[in-house]
Amino acid sequence: MSDVLMCNASTCDAENLAARPSATAAERMAARPLLALGGVDFAFEEGHRKILRDVDLAFAAGERVLLLGPSGGGKSTLLMLLAGLIPRIVGGVVTGAVRLGGIDTHRVETSLTAFSTKVAIVMQDPESQITCLTVADEIAFALENFGLPQKDIIARTEEALTRCGMAGMRDTLVYTLSGGQKQRLAIACALARRPEILILDEPLSNLDPAGCAEVMPLIVETACREGSALVMTAHDFAAFADLFTRVVIIAEGCILRDGPIRDVLCDVALLRELGLEVPLYLQWAAAMLGPAMVSAPLSLPEALAMVTNAGIRPALPDAFRLARPDPPAAAGVLVDVRALEVAFGRHTVLRGLDFSIDRHDILALVGFNGSGKSTLALTLAGAIAPRSGRITVAGTPYRYRRGRQIGRSAAPIGYVFQYPEHQFLHETIVAELRHGRPDLGDEEAGRILGAIGIGDPAGHPYELSGGEKRRLGVRATMLLAPELLILDEPTYGQDEKNRSLIEGDLLSLHRAGTTIVVITHDMDLIYRLATRVMVLRRGEITMDSSHAEFFGGDVDLAALGLAEPPLRTLHRAMAAG
Amino acid sequence: MARDLVLGYHDGDSPLHRIDPLTKLIALIGVIIFAVGAPIDYNGWMLLGLFAIAPASGVDLKTFLRPWSALIPLWVPFILLPPVLFHLQRGFLGLANDTAHLVLFGHDIAYSRYGLTYGLKIAARGSVIGIASLLVLWTTHPRDLVQALVQELRAPYKYAWAVFLALIYVPIVQHETQIRGYALHIRGVQYRRLSLRGLRLLAIPVIFRSLRRGFATALSMEARGFGVAPTRVFRNDLRYPKPLRILRAAVVIAAAILIGLAIRSGRFAVMAHS
Numbered sequence: 078m079s080d081v082l083m084c085n086a087s088t089c090d091a092e093n094l095a096a097r098p099s100a101t102a103a104e105r106m107a108a109r110p111l112l113a114l115g116g117v118d119f120a121f122e123e124g125h126r127k128i129l130r131d132v133d134l135a136f137a138a139g140e141r142v143l144l145l146g147p148s149g150g151g152k153s154t155l156l157m158l159l160a161g162l163i164p165r166i167v168g169g170v171v172t173g174a175v176r177l178g179g180i181d182t183h184r185v186e187t188s189l190t191a192f193s194t195k196v197a198i199v200m201q202d203p204e205s206q207i208t209c210l211t212v213a214d215e216i217a218f219a220l221e222n223f224g225l226p227q228k229d230i231i232a233r234t235e236e237a238l239t240r241c242g243m244a245g246m247r248d249t250l251v252y253t254l255s256g257g258q259k260q261r262l263a264i265a266c267a268l269a270r271r272p273e274i275l276i277l278d279e280p281l282s283n284l285d286p287a288g289c290a291e292v293m294p295l296i297v298e299t300a301c302r303e304g305s306a307l308v309m310t311a312h313d314f315a316a317f318a319d320l321f322t323r324v325v326i327i328a329e330g331c332i333l334r335d336g337p338i339r340d341v342l343c344d345v346a347l348l349r350e351l352g353l354e355v356p357l358y359l360q361w362a363a364a365m366l367g368p369a370m371v372s373a374p375l376s377l378p379e380a381l382a383m384v385t386n387a388g389i390r391p392a393l394p395d396a397f398r399l400a401r402p403d404p405p406a407a408a409g410v411l412v413d414v415r416a417l418e419v420a421f422g423r424h425t426v427l428r429g430l431d432f433s434i435d436r437h438d439i440l441a442l443v444g445f446n447g448s449g450k451s452t453l454a455l456t457l458a459g460a461i462a463p464r465s466g467r468i469t470v471a472g473t474p475y476r477y478r479r480g481r482q483i484g485r486s487a488a489p490i491g492y493v494f495q496y497p498e499h500q501f502l503h504e505t506i507v508a509e510l511r512h513g514r515p516d517l518g519d520e521e522a523g524r525i526l527g528a529i530g531i532g533d534p535a536g537h538p539y540e541l542s543g544g545e546k547r548r549l550g551v552r553a554t555m556l557l558a559p560e561l562l563i564l565d566e567p568t569y570g571q572d573e574k575n576r577s578l579i580e581g582d583l584l585s586l587h588r589a590g591t592t593i594v595v596i597t598h599d600m601d602l603i604y605r606l607a608t609r610v611m612v613l614r615r616g617e618i619t620m621d622s623s624h625a626e627f628f629g630g631d632v633d634l635a636a637l638g639l640a641e642p643p644l645r646t647l648h649r650a651m652a653a654g
Numbered sequence: 655m656a657r658d659l660v661l662g663y664h665d666g667d668s669p670l671h672r673i674d675p676l677t678k679l680i681a682l683i684g685v686i687i688f689a690v691g692a693p694i695d696y697n698g699w700m701l702l703g704l705f706a707i708a709p710a711s712g713v714d715l716k717t718f719l720r721p722w723s724a725l726i727p728l729w730v731p732f733i734l735l736p737p738v739l740f741h742l743q744r745g746f747l748g749l750a751n752d753t754a755h756l757v758l759f760g761h762d763i764a765y766s767r768y769g770l771t772y773g774l775k776i777a778a779r780g781s782v783i784g785i786a787s788l789l790v791l792w793t794t795h796p797r798d799l800v801q802a803l804v805q806e807l808r809a810p811y812k813y814a815w816a817v818f819l820a821l822i823y824v825p826i827v828q829h830e831t832q833i834r835g836y837a838l839h840i841r842g843v844q845y846r847r848l849s850l851r852g853l854r855l856l857a858i859p860v861i862f863r864s865l866r867r868g869f870a871t872a873l874s875m876e877a878r879g880f881g882v883a884p885t886r887v888f889r890n891d892l893r894y895p896k897p898l899r900i901l902r903a904a905v906v907i908a909a910a911i912l913i914g915l916a917i918r919s920g921r922f923a924v925m926a927h928s
Binding site for chain 1: 663665795796797819822825826829833834835836837838839840841842843855859862863866867870871872873874875876877878879880881882883885886887888889890891
């Protein structure tokens with residue numbers, strides 16, 4: 078993907094000293110960076126724990142910075158500070174220097190206006206950023222605020238719509254968009270502004286793999302064209318690492334590393350220690366080269382070339398072999414769906430679906446954003462009444478009255494929502510765990526919470542970070558030991574360590590006999606766990622096949638809105654010699 | 655989903671959708687003032703008139719009738735109380751010969767005929783205001799309303815935008831309620847909406863999330879330069895063809911007549927005096 082961008086990237090880099098990734102923070106400050114932090118500390122209240130500590134960072138025009146760090150390490154806080162939202166809107170105590178275009182924003186009373194004209198931020202939750210009713214209005218919102226000439230507003234809105242693949246959605250009501258479409262819209266809004274500094278907090282988490290492959294080069298290309306500095310956080314950056322020039326690692330509020338991407342990523346041990354997601358090709362190169370790896374590869378071909386050039390014959394260590402769950406024993410059908418049609422008013426979301434789910438299946442529901450995956454999952458769980466058709470679970474059909482399911486499903490169902498807050502019922506974290514397991518003792522609850530990195534069992538679930546909420550939602554649902562477990566993006570926003578934990582839990586449940594339906598864009602999760610893959614497109618099933626058929630054949634994954642699982646790519650490369 | 659919500663804007667291209675927001679707003683003000691100020695007997699006719707106009711909103715019958723399930727319980731006390739209270743005060747009100755009887759489950763219940771008619775008229779008045787407001791809400795894009803207020807009435811756009819946010823907040827809260835309802839159903843929680851338990855499980859989290867979402871929206875607006883420029887440029891201008899401008903003039907005249915009739919009826923003077 079980066080071939081197209083290479084020429085642009087070099088133009089960007091050559092612009093000035095400040096853009097050079099190898100330049101030190103002091104050099105960048107001296108080169109009049111667009112935005113710089115000098116010895117910045119931040120706490121939400123005086124005397125409270127510091128969320129950011131002694132942060133020195135500078136961002137210059139044309140830089141493309143990847144900000145990495147474990148969950149709760151201070152990434153989002155840092156981004157809000159860079160966008161000027163801290164301390165102007167989100168209160169707190171900031172010490173140290175924050176310079177915007179060379180002006181110390183503490184000494185001069187700099188309003189949020191000064192920041193908003195130069196800095197655009199896309200926050201983690203795209204849903205909460207929506208201000209208008211239609212897609213085009215949302216994109217035009219900021220442009221109208223800045224008082225741009227009307228013809229520019231129209232041109233930029235149309236351009237953003239087209240470039241972000243939303244041209245057909247100009248007048249679509251934003252509340253009817255899927256999570257991924259809202260994410261795409263938030264990105265389109267930021268790109269339309271053509272800011273000097275573009276800040277993106279996990280902008281790809283909700284997007285389907287095809288969407289990521291489409292949107293990421295677009296973001297970088299726009300940043301390069303405008304000479305903007307790009308600062309972005311992402312857990313899974315494997316597919317687009319080569320688009321970045323610099324990496325900053327932050328943990329517990331401190332900057333641990335700041336330098337050229339190939340140098341910083343070379344320290345695989347540190348990345349693992351912090352629980353960060355290490356691209357598979359990087360893991361493989363580190364395993365093959367050991368200490369001889371002095372520069373991190375940014376793609377699999379690069380990794381292969383590095384290994385070959387070092388005179389080492391590429392091989393597949395045991396850790397990179399595929400450990401598949403046991404094939405499901407023939408145990409009959411758990412869920413049977415016939416002629417299912419779901420509509421909201423005049424808008425039909427699912428059309429004539431016919432399928433069944435066998436007991437002990439791990440079914441991956443995949444497809445483009447807005448294809449109806451979450452709606453299907455909610456309908457299977459009995460939350461949405463279909464317009465027509467029949468759902469039978471454990472031999473008993475669902476019955477409905479006035480759009481509501483009557484009674485309970487014949488088999489216990491667990492459901493993990495895409496946004497975990499929706500499912501929390503209790504005032505404390507431990508009560509949330511005990512919802513389906515009232516017998517859960519304090520000690521066991523503490524052990525479970527400790528394993529998922531949550532310290533205070535008496536805290537309110539809403540006070541947890543995004544990643545922690547998801548882990549709590551997943552774990553609390555798993556404790557119910559449901560017969561059918563439905564998970565909507567369970568690994569979204571999780572670092573490597575927590576992803577492995579969730580994956581391990583799913584395997585344990587599967588071994589214990591739970592049937593699992595997982596909606597995910599995490600292709601490696603599907604490749605490693607799923608026994609069956611079902612692809613939805615515009616509310617219809619376009620493919621329903623076993624793991625072996627899906628990954629063994631010549632299925633065009635990109636055409637289905639999917640990406641190649643990195644592990645499969647590695648296996649193929651090895652097989653090809 | 656949003657188009658089917660009870661109070662939100664319904665996307666469409668019906669005759670009422672095509673009328674500009676200010677015309678509808680003026681008509682609504684005229685109807686409300688007339689409904690409150692004119693003799694109560696007119697409200698029945700106005701109600702019939704609104705029912706006749708309703709198909710021009712493009713809203714299907716099922717959606718149109720949905721708010722009635724909420725309105726009917728609201729109006730029941732207004733319909734039932736006057737017949738009983740007027741009967742109890744018949745001597746004072748001079749309604750001694752107005753008493754009628756109803757046998758209900760073997761009990762003879764005396765009530766005032768005039769009181770019953772009065773209660774029905776009060777309910778009709780409330781319904782007129784409710785239906786007229788809903789027809790305007792359903793067929794007016796909030797953004798068009800804001801734009802009309804800013805561009806045609808020269809209202810400060812920050813205040814006009816506050817109206818817009820209030821209007822779009824309704825679908826946000828309804829969407830949150832819907833999702834929360836799904837979660838409660840899936841997690842096997844039995845509750846009644848109008849109970850304390852229902853309030854704790856459904857309403858409080860929805861309010862909490864909606865407030866937080868409101869804060870996040872404000873954050874997003876500030877970060878995107880809301881209020882940076884003293885005036886606002888709109889992506890599209892509001893342009894209406896000549897027939898609609900003539901219609902607006904006619905509506906202004908009609909609203910003025912209705913308001914004049916209401917004032918002439920003397921009811922406002924009585925209200926002011928009391």
